Amino acid sequence: MAIIVRLDRMMADRKISLNELAEKVGMSNVNLSNLKTGKMKGIRFETLDAICDVLDCQPGDILEHR
Numbered sequence: 001m002a003i004i005v006r007l008d009r010m011m012a013d014r015k016i017s018l019n020e021l022a023e024k025v026g027m028s029n030v031n032l033s034n035l036k037t038g039k040m041k042g043i044r045f046e047t048l049d050a051i052c053d054v055l056d057c058q059p060g061d062i063l064e065h066r
Helices: 007-014 018-025 029-036 045-055
Strands: 003-005 063-065
Touching: 007 029, 007 045, 018 029, 018 045
Parallel strands: none
Antiparallel strands: 003 063
């Protein structure tokens, strides 16, 4: 797929764990882990918005097109 998920990089930059991000976003650890590893086929804008709010970033910081 041409979309690369860079969530792990943003989490490392912000020094936030998967468990902490999942709790703040309101997602399960499993679903967030699947997103982080690129195993999900899609993401809701509502979820992307919540992740961006917590990480104080833009969607383009998390998603990359190749």
